[in-house]
Amino acid sequence: MARINDHYLKLKAGYLFPEIGRRVTEFTKANPQAKVIRLGIGDVTRPLAPAVIQAFHQAIDDLGTTENFAGYGPEQGYEWLSQVIIDKSYKPLGVELTTNEIFISDGSKCDCANILDIFALDNVVAIGDPVYPVYNDTNVMVGRTGEADEKGYYKGIVYMPFTADNNFIPDLPKEEVDIIYLCYPNNPTGTVASKEELKKWVDYARANDAVIFFDAAYEAFITTPGIPHSIYEIEGAKECAIEFRSFSKTAGFTGVRCGLVVVPEQLTGTTASGEKYNLNRLWKRRVTTKFNGASYPVQRAAAAVYSDEGWQQTRDIIAYYMKNARIIREGLQAAGVECYGGVDAPYIWLKTPKGMNSWEFFDKLLNECHVVGTPGSGFGPSGEGYFRLSAFGERSNVETAVQRIRNTWGK
Numbered sequence: 260m261a262r263i264n265d266h267y268l269k270l271k272a273g274y275l276f277p278e279i280g281r282r283v284t285e286f287t288k289a290n291p292q293a294k295v296i297r298l299g300i301g302d303v304t305r306p307l308a309p310a311v312i313q314a315f316h317q318a319i320d321d322l323g324t325t326e327n328f329a330g331y332g333p334e335q336g337y338e339w340l341s342q343v344i345i346d347k348s349y350k351p352l353g354v355e356l357t358t359n360e361i362f363i364s365d366g367s368k369c370d371c372a373n374i375l376d377i378f379a380l381d382n383v384v385a386i387g388d389p390v391y392p393v394y395n396d397t398n399v400m401v402g403r404t405g406e407a408d409e410k411g412y413y414k415g416i417v418y419m420p421f422t423a424d425n426n427f428i429p430d431l432p433k434e435e436v437d438i439i440y441l442c443y444p445n446n447p448t449g450t451v452a453s454k455e456e457l458k459k460w461v462d463y464a465r466a467n468d469a470v471i472f473f474d475a476a477y478e479a480f481i482t483t484p485g486i487p488h489s490i491y492e493i494e495g496a497k498e499c500a501i502e503f504r505s506f507s508k509t510a511g512f513t514g515v516r517c518g519l520v521v522v523p524e525q526l527t528g529t530t531a532s533g534e535k536y537n538l539n540r541l542w543k544r545r546v547t548t549k550f551n552g553a554s555y556p557v558q559r560a561a562a563a564v565y566s567d568e569g570w571q572q573t574r575d576i577i578a579y580y581m582k583n584a585r586i587i588r589e590g591l592q593a594a595g596v597e598c599y600g601g602v603d604a605p606y607i608w609l610k611t612p613k614g615m616n617s618w619e620f621f622d623k624l625l626n627e628c629h630v631v632g633t634p635g636s637g638f639g640p641s642g643e644g645y646f647r648l649s650a651f652g653e654r655s656n657v658e659t660a661v662q663r664i665r666n667t668w669g670k
């Protein structure tokens with residue numbers, strides 16, 4: 260008799276974004292004439308940079324020749340990619356890394372989930388509320404939690420509220436925790452943390468032998484000088500933090516799939532018998548056993564992001580999205596909407612109209628404005644009363660959406 264993993268049954272029926280997709284499909288079926296604008300899931304809309312496309316084509320041609328054919332690559336990723344990431348993305352921040360510390364993958368969502376493989380189940384995990392649902396749900400799936408209470412909080416997880424009241428910077432948890440998820444620039448609130456604020460977490464982690472999972476998927480969208488792009492800009496972070504990065508939003512790879520994990524060589528965890536054990540070594544063991552590397556053309560395409568032309572072209576695309584973010588933020592603020600984010604991140608986090616919860620507002624926007632966003636409560640109980648709009652749309656769609664929302668606001 261094949262028993263299932265019962266922990267899955269503790270989860271809400273569906274993952275957030277497919278649930279939104281289901282409601283939108285139902286609406287469009289019933290209203291085929293409606294021109295629906297999708298600012299829900301943070302999915303990019305601009306084509307890949309020309310330098311990336313060129314590298315992709317070249318890599319495919321390589322596979323068609325005996326001389327340049329590539330079979331299995333290194334499980335951890337090609338060194339030519341890791342090295343260019345270090346040179347172009349970490350060195351300018353004053354962060355020194357070796358290629359041995361970088362693990363190229365097929366995307367950050369998988370990395371955030373897979374990393375749990377190398378940590379014991381009895382670690383106490385702290386996550387934000389609201390939060391990228393993957394952090395919460397994957398901990399439920401592996402069996403680290405009990406059931407959810409009526410609000411949606413799972414027993415065993417320490418939730419740290421990210422709300423306007425604390426300026427979206429939670430206090431250190433009162434409980435002693437072993438693993439802390441931080442995401443800055445933050446998904447879903449679009450807010451950032453200063454060096455001083457991150458230092459507080461690094462100090463806590465070092466003092467408590469905890470590990471920080473730092474999700475920097477949106478670092479390329481930071482526009483404010485001085486805001487850290489990497490946790491390793493904070494002194495001592497290499498002793499206590501794993502960093503996740505993604506090409507999805509940075510270079511439009513949501514459909515291409517590529518990400519990376521940094522596991523510093525000096526980072527350790529503790530064995531059951533109380534000895535220190537090297538986490539880089541453990542993660543490498545996991546990666547070499549369960550993964551055969553991101554595909555060769557994808558890694559070639561990713562490397563092209565760091566060429567001079569590729570870098571400029573992807574920065575231009577990011578600037579396009581950030582102009583969208585400004586149009587949404589300023590357009591809604593001018594109509595009296597309370598908005599956060601959208602300055603250093605491609606998400607605008609707005610307060611729903613008085614008396615309306617997140618899903619009610621979702622339905623109103625869909626039905627009256629034909630605009631899709633993401634209900635804040637889908638990211639956790641403290642997201643109730645908020646709503647997320649993504650800046651990854653086409654410019655004219657974004658402008659139309661803002662106009663439509665303004666016209667309906669308060670009605």
Ligand code: MLT
Pocket residue numbers: 299300301302368391446
């Ligand atoms: C989001 O909309 O939060 C993201 O696109 C989801 C993801 O990156 O997996």
